[in-house]
Amino acid sequence: MSINPGLERITSLLSFFPPLSIPVVHIAGTNGKGSVSALLDSTLFASGLSTGRFNSPHLVSVEDAIRINGRPVSRARYDRVRALVERVDEENKTGASLFELLTVTALRIFEGEGGGGGGGGGGGGTDGRKVDVLIIECGMGGILDATNVFPTPLVLACVLTSVDLDHQGFLGNTPGEIATGKAGIVKEGGVLVGGKQKHREVLEAVEEVVRSKGAEVVWAAESFVGEVDVEGEEGGDQEGDASQPFCLQPFSPPPPQPVLTPLPTNLRGSKPTGTTDSANLLLLTHLPLPGSHQIDNLSLALTTLHVLRTHAVPLSILPELATLLEDDDVLKEGVRSVEWEGRCSWVELPSSFGGGGTGRTTVLVDGAHNAASASLLSSYLDSLPLPTQPRRRTFILSLSSSPPKTPLQTLLPLLRKGDRVACVEFTTPVEGMPWVRPVGREQLRECVGGLVGGEEGEVWVGKEGEEEGLEGALKWAMMEEGEEEDGLVVVCGSLYLVADLFRLVRKG
Numbered sequence: 275m276s277i278n279p280g281l282e283r284i285t286s287l288l289s290f291f292p293p294l295s296i297p298v299v300h301i302a303g304t305n306g307k308g309s310v311s312a313l314l315d316s317t318l319f320a321s322g323l324s325t326g327r328f329n330s331p332h333l334v335s336v337e338d339a340i341r342i343n344g345r346p347v348s349r350a351r352y353d354r355v356r357a358l359v360e361r362v363d364e365e366n367k368t369g370a371s372l373f374e375l376l377t378v379t380a381l382r383i384f385e386g387e388g389g390g391g392g393g394g395g396g397g398g399g400t401d402g403r404k405v406d407v408l409i410i411e412c413g414m415g416g417i418l419d420a421t422n423v424f425p426t427p428l429v430l431a432c433v434l435t436s437v438d439l440d441h442q443g444f445l446g447n448t449p450g451e452i453a454t455g456k457a458g459i460v461k462e463g464g465v466l467v468g469g470k471q472k473h474r475e476v477l478e479a480v481e482e483v484v485r486s487k488g489a490e491v492v493w494a495a496e497s498f499v500g501e502v503d504v505e506g507e508e509g510g511d512q513e514g515d516a517s518q519p520f521c522l523q524p525f526s527p528p529p530p531q532p533v534l535t536p537l538p539t540n541l542r543g544s545k546p547t548g549t550t551d552s553a554n555l556l557l558l559t560h561l562p563l564p565g566s567h568q569i570d571n572l573s574l575a576l577t578t579l580h581v582l583r584t585h586a587v588p589l590s591i592l593p594e595l596a597t598l599l600e601d602d603d604v605l606k607e608g609v610r611s612v613e614w615e616g617r618c619s620w621v622e623l624p625s626s627f628g629g630g631g632t633g634r635t636t637v638l639v640d641g642a643h644n645a646a647s648a649s650l651l652s653s654y655l656d657s658l659p660l661p662t663q664p665r666r667r668t669f670i671l672s673l674s675s676s677p678p679k680t681p682l683q684t685l686l687p688l689l690r691k692g693d694r695v696a697c698v699e700f701t702t703p704v705e706g707m708p709w710v711r712p713v714g715r716e717q718l719r720e721c722v723g724g725l726v727g728g729e730e731g732e733v734w735v736g737k738e739g740e741e742e743g744l745e746g747a748l749k750w751a752m753m754e755e756g757e758e759e760d761g762l763v764v765v766c767g768s769l770y771l772v773a774d775l776f777r778l779v780r781k782g
Contacts, residue, residue, distance in 0.1 A: 284374040284420045288381075290362050296326070296384060297592045298408040298424050299578065302416040302456040303435025305647050306469065306571045309563060309614055310435055311409045313575035317608025318407055319343050321598040326384035326405040328377070328421070330413045333616050334773045334780075336705045340380045342405060344613070347383055355379050355388040372706050373413055377420045384408055407592065417458025426461040430588035430595075433578050434468045435571070437476045438646040439679075450475035457483040464489045465587045469574035470496065492538055492585075494577035497569045500534035500558055520659055522762065525636040527620055528658070530560040530610070535573050537580045555580075557602055559609040565618045565654040572609065579605055616641050616772040618654055621765075621779060623748065635752055638762065641769030642688070643674060649687035651766060660762065666732075668694040668763045670747045671722070672771040673713040681713055681721040684767070689725040696734040696747035697722060700770040710770065715742075744774050 301307050308329050315327045332339035337352040356379045363370045389402035412419040437453045453476040460466040466484055468491055471477055484491040520528040537555040561572050582588045583599035618640045642651040673681050697719045699712040715735045722733050734750050736742030751763045765775050
């Protein structure tokens, strides 16, 4: 089954269920949607609200995409509701796509369907009660995405993360064209919160869409890394104190980043803040998500939360947001508690995967799947305080086949002369997405070889009689010339490959 954007099928399917009733924050963009949604989810839950969050693609299993209060729903509950949705689809011949079936399943679970028969939700919604607020991520596009089904009276705010080239075959050939479709989720008279953009044409396209709908756009200001020891803040006693610096061997993760974020003033229709001094709206938080690009995602999330607690549009829908989010400590706790697996995250491998006498070996995993996210991963790698003379960098790569995007476009910002690279294929079929296919290993090797250099670099694809997949690549990556490799190992190129890694780790 191929991807077929449009709202006719899902609108028809939803018409056979009770109307949607939960206020929503709707998120579109190319990169950063998952991180922003995780930050919003964590903070809204910290405020006392029960939350439902929908992300795609899923990480390890399909129910990972549907979360209540930050935790995946149980497989039993997912299966019950999915069976109901499929039966309604078949009986009424709506012809919904697999992603549309998944989206409706998520929305019905959030509305309380299938509750009372299994755990996994961690709170609201598991006993048949609907959640208080939704954080919904677009699957691929925007205005024609299956998630764009919420009536205007339910949409608290729309959010646009960074926009770049991706899925051009469906979304457009320029960043401006893609941005027009993604920003199209904003409602008439609504509010759109926009993140940092690298293409001026994106800004112009968004402003035009917002203007045509009589809506308001609020652009997040640039956050910056602040000092940890700030008078009146938790400071030096905060988790992530510089006394525990990043180290590969023995492994110590990078400490949370202290980030200062300017929050917007003079929002149209916002409630009085009691001050016009923008300095009083400079918020210090401690961000556990690694990478400088996450600072921009944090700025967008905090700006969105500030809009939710001050702007007339969201407060007309959910007035209690003004009180629940009023205390900055709630925002700080939400940021401090956020988790987002598989995105610039560190994973410890059992010794059976090649750690040998070291017991466990730590690798970096990231779902970077296009040129923009590969460039962000490259910047993160450059920022790590590695030894002055480290071993060569080792990558384990798999890419999704997504013409017209080419492997070279994705890998050019990431790989360098002298890198070691293992080329593998992630496991297929991917549950719920049978159209997803990996780039073949030989095609990947041909591209990689030209980037890492013939004799300088080293490319592995497995040989006859060897393990050719991820497990074999991990064992190769941990060894060099018969000795244990203690340099940096990165598993990346596709979230589906990262999912394979988590499955291996969980099997032990």
